[in-house]
Amino acid sequence: MEVTKLTDVTRVYKIGEVETHALRGINLTIGDGEFTTLVGPSGSGKTTLLQLIGCLDQPTSGSIYLRGEDVTRLNRNQRADLRKAKIGFIFQFFALIPTLTAYENVEMPLLLSGQNNGRRKTRVMELLDAVGLSDRAHHRPDQLSGGEQQRVAVARALATNPVLVLADEPTANLDTANGDQVMEIMQKLNQETGTTFIFATHDPRVIKYARRVVTLCDGLVVENNTAKKKD
Amino acid sequence: MLQLFKMAYRNLGRNRRRTFFSVLAVAVALALLLMIAAILEGEMRGAIDLSIRLHTGHLQIRAKSYEEEKLSLAWDDLVENPEQIVTQLEALEEVKAAAPRLNASGIIATRDESVGVQVIGIDPLSETNEPFYQGMVAGEYLTPDDREGVIIGLPLAEKLDLKVGDTINLLVNTSNGDVDEQLFTIRGLYSTGTPGYDKSTIFMPLAKAQTFTRTEGHASLIFILLNDIDQTDAVAAALQSSQYKIETWREMNKLFVQMTGFANVYMAFLNLIVLGVTATVITNTLLMAVFERTREMGILTAIGMKGRQLIALFMAEAGFLAVGGIIFGLLLGWPLVAYYTKYGIYFGDMGMTGIIFGDTIYAHLTVSDTVILIIMAFVITLLAALYPAIVASRLEPVEALHS
Numbered sequence: 001m002e003v004t005k006l007t008d009v010t011r012v013y014k015i016g017e018v019e020t021h022a023l024r025g026i027n028l029t030i031g032d033g034e035f036t037t038l039v040g041p042s043g044s045g046k047t048t049l050l051q052l053i054g055c056l057d058q059p060t061s062g063s064i065y066l067r068g069e070d071v072t073r074l075n076r077n078q079r080a081d082l083r084k085a086k087i088g089f090i091f092q093f094f095a096l097i098p099t100l101t102a103y104e105n106v107e108m109p110l111l112l113s114g115q116n117n118g119r120r121k122t123r124v125m126e127l128l129d130a131v132g133l134s135d136r137a138h139h140r141p142d143q144l145s146g147g148e149q150q151r152v153a154v155a156r157a158l159a160t161n162p163v164l165v166l167a168d169e170p171t172a173n174l175d176t177a178n179g180d181q182v183m184e185i186m187q188k189l190n191q192e193t194g195t196t197f198i199f200a201t202h203d204p205r206v207i208k209y210a211r212r213v214v215t216l217c218d219g220l221v222v223e224n225n226t227a228k229k230k231d
Numbered sequence: 232m233l234q235l236f237k238m239a240y241r242n243l244g245r246n247r248r249r250t251f252f253s254v255l256a257v258a259v260a261l262a263l264l265l266m267i268a269a270i271l272e273g274e275m276r277g278a279i280d281l282s283i284r285l286h287t288g289h290l291q292i293r294a295k296s297y298e299e300e301k302l303s304l305a306w307d308d309l310v311e312n313p314e315q316i317v318t319q320l321e322a323l324e325e326v327k328a329a330a331p332r333l334n335a336s337g338i339i340a341t342r343d344e345s346v347g348v349q350v351i352g353i354d355p356l357s358e359t360n361e362p363f364y365q366g367m368v369a370g371e372y373l374t375p376d377d378r379e380g381v382i383i384g385l386p387l388a389e390k391l392d393l394k395v396g397d398t399i400n401l402l403v404n405t406s407n408g409d410v411d412e413q414l415f416t417i418r419g420l421y422s423t424g425t426p427g428y429d430k431s432t433i434f435m436p437l438a439k440a441q442t443f444t445r446t447e448g449h450a451s452l453i454f455i456l457l458n459d460i461d462q463t464d465a466v467a468a469a470l471q472s473s474q475y476k477i478e479t480w481r482e483m484n485k486l487f488v489q490m491t492g493f494a495n496v497y498m499a500f501l502n503l504i505v506l507g508v509t510a511t512v513i514t515n516t517l518l519m520a521v522f523e524r525t526r527e528m529g530i531l532t533a534i535g536m537k538g539r540q541l542i543a544l545f546m547a548e549a550g551f552l553a554v555g556g557i558i559f560g561l562l563l564g565w566p567l568v569a570y571y572t573k574y575g576i577y578f579g580d581m582g583m584t585g586i587i588f589g590d591t592i593y594a595h596l597t598v599s600d601t602v603i604l605i606i607m608a609f610v611i612t613l614l615a616a617l618y619p620a621i622v623a624s625r626l627e628p629v630e631a632l633h634s
Contacts, residue, residue: 056533056628077537084535091632095530099241104234111234112535156534 002065003164003196004053005029009062011048011219022048024219025062030164033194035187037201037210044216046200047168053198054087054166055079067163084112088157088195090186092169095153096141102128102152103137109159127155131185147178154186158195167199171206183209235540239547242520249516250552256512257556260505261608262564268604269568269594270576271498275491276595278588279484281425283456284362287483289463292316292453292475299483302336302349302451304406309333309449310475316453323469325462330357331450333440337403339383339433340412341391348387349432350403352440352450359454362423363434370395370419375436380418384429388420395419401433405445413443424589426579502607509608510615513552517545517619528623529631538624545623549616553609560608568596 011023023045030036030053038046051057052064055071064071071082088109089095096105106127110120128134131151133144141149150170157165167186171179187209190197199206207213215223243250283289293299297308310316313331320329333352338345353360355373364372368385381401388394395417402412415435423429441447457466460480467477481488521528528541571594579590 051629054533056632080532080535080537083533089530089533091530093526095526095533095632097238097527097530099238099245104237108234108531109534112540 001032002029003032003034003067005065006049006053007063007065009049009052009059009064011045011052011057012060021219023052023059026219026221028214028221028224030196030198032163033190033196034212035190035197035210036212036214037199037207038214038216039201039207040216040222042202043218045219046216048219049216050166050168050198050200053164054089055083084109085160086163088160088162088165090150090153090157090165090167090170092172096149096156098141101138101140102133102144102148102155105141105152106155106159109156113160123159124155127158128152130158130189131155145178147174147181150174150178150182151185154182154189158189158193161193162195164196164198167197169201169203170199171201171203176205179203179205235544236547239544240551242524242544242548243551246520249519253513253516253552254555254559256509257553257608257612258559258563260509261557261560261604262567264502264505264604264608265560265564265596265601266567266571266594267501268498268600269571269596270592271494272597272600273572273575273595274588274592275487275494277593278490279480279487281423281428281589282484282487283460283480285423285425285428287478287480288359288454289457289460289480290455290467290470291478291483292320292455292470293451293478295474295476297451297476299334302334302404304333304335304404304444304446304451306406306446306449309406309446309451310453311449313450313453320453320455320470323466325457325459325466327456327458328358329453329455330354330359331437332452332454333437333444333446333449334451335403335440335444337401337433339387339391340400340402341393344391346387346391347431350401350440351432351434352437352444353434354437359456360434363421366421366423367419368422370417372419373434373436375438377418377436378439378442379414379416381415381433381435382419382421383417383433384431385420385422386426386430387433388417390430393417403444405443406449407445411443411445424591426590427588502604506607506611509556510611513549513612513615514618516552517549517616518622520548521545521619521623525626525631526633528626529628529633532626532628532631541624542617542620545616545620546613549613549620550609553612556612557605557608561605565596568594572596 006026006028009023009026013020013022026049038049040046052059059072066082066086071079074082103124106124107120110123125134128137131154133148133151136144136148144152171182174182183206186197189195201207213225214221292310294308294310297303317329317331320326331354335350337348337350339348355375373380373382393399397417398414399417400412401415402410405411441449457463463479467479470477575591575593577591
């Protein structure tokens with residue numbers, strides 16, 4: 001079953017009189033449980049594509065479906081609701097709220113979803129355990145290493161059992177050991193929970209974990225390798 | 232919601248110095264406004280209280296044709312057989328004290344200069360004259376049968392270089408329009424703490440004043456003090472008669488009542504100015520926070536936080552600033568107000584003729600003023616946060632994430 005489908009998606013940024021065509025007509029379908037990597041040179045449109053799939057931005061033209069629903073027709077609040085319920089995000093920078101502990105960061109999407117205290121507590125500890133940080137639950141981001149922060153971000157992305165997790169350069173600021181550890185955790189969670197993961201990356205370490213590689217260049221999909229297996 | 236408050240509280244701890252100065256701005260503004268409100272209220276209350284005690288009483292009974300400004304001594308303008316009315320009044324439960332007074336215009340002539348004064352004939356034993364015998368600073372108070380003595384205000388004595396035992400030549404208008412004069416001995420000097428009043432008013436026993444002005448058996452007015460100021464209108468209504476007019480302290484202090492109205496308008500403007508400055512500080516603080524935390528707001532938006540929740544977050548931060556500022560403002564303002572309530576602020580002679588102002592203003596902070604100012608400080612701080620909060624709520628997630 002398809003998780004997301006893009007048809008003829010374009011995204012044009014206009015700065016003054018200058019138009020930049022970030023995406024020039026993308027057609028792409030991502031199915032349930034995929035572990036897909038978007039690759040391509042800088043400026044190829046990887047991040048823009050992730051943002052559009054993640055309902056953080058609206059396309060200039062074309063349609064984007066999430067579980068069959070055309071998300072381009074949704075207003076700002078409806079898109080926020082959709083992100084809250086169905087999409088998890090992992091960013092390149094360690095995007096945690098600095099004033100909250102690891103526990104509270106993971107808890108935040110659950111709070112926004114209105115889950116009760118008991119369920120929240122169980123879920124947060126389950127996720128922190130899954131990323132190997134249950135003993136660091138009450139540390140704030142500045143008390144955690146980069147790798148630990150990114151693992152908290154992974155736990156947060158999965159908090160609400162989303163159908164789709166989007167990760168933009170998740171290992172870019174990590175050393176090899178931490179980068180591998182984060183990728184292995186995500187791969188394990190993908191296999192165990194069946195959650196679909198889409199990564200945008202330059203990092204060969206990430207690419208080697210992907211089961212499917214979509215290559216972008218100048219805003220177009222130039223290669224769509226659906227048979228990629230882990231080396 | 233609890234998490235939101237927790238976040239808001241912790242956000243304020245990020246830049247403690249900035250938070251401290253924002254709280255201080257609210258605190259200083261509130262303390263300042265409490266102090267101003269207390270002084271203004273104290274000034275108005277003090278002035279009204281003084282005017283009632285010295286000049287108007289709670290009520291006065293006057294002849295229908297009596298005009299205070301003219302100090303007429305024509306028999307038709309005076310109250311006849313005032314003692315009889317006083318006896319009836321003193322039988323009333325609501326009346327604390329009542330006494331006749333005779334007002335006349337006069338001139339004190341010394342060797343060097345002449346000064347216009349108001350001469351008031353009083354019943355020296357009446358409780359209505361308490362401020363004068365309580366205020367004796369030199370010499371003796373009057374006795375009812377004294378035929379040659381007067382008491383004069385301390386500022387007048389200083390101005391004319393007079394002392395107890397000195398003799399003055401006093402000229403007064405009489406009931407038939409003539410002017411009479413007589414030598415009087417200064418028995419004592421009084422001070423009511425109201426320089427404007429004390430330097431223009433001298434007292435003599437009523438019987439002597441009546442003889443001197445040829446108004447025997449008459450008085451300008453009956454001065455009435457009540458046990459409770461709130462009973463004024465009820466007693467005034469009960470005393471209504473076709474023969475005399477009843478004036479209440481409110482009617483006799485119209486200028487003060489108007490001034491109180493002006494003072495309230497003035498206070499409202501002042502509140503807006505002071506709190507407006509504070510609001511600018513708060514807006515600036517939170518706007519800086521928005522710009523500093525733009526990416527963080529992008530993250531929150533990405534994980535599903537809505538614009539109104541971001542607004543709530545900033546409003547909660549402003550709420551904490553307001554509550555902190557209000558607590559410190561009260562801790563700062565109350566001791567100040569308490570000090571000036573007890574010791575007052577000495578202004579000396581404010582030089583306002585015709586208006587009774589004491590030389591010292593005692594602060595008086597009412598519960599309603601305190602509550603109103605607290606609410607105003609809270610609401611204005613929240614309003615100041617509205618713009619930064621709206622700016623935060625309108626951030627596009629993509630732009631915020633890439634800031």
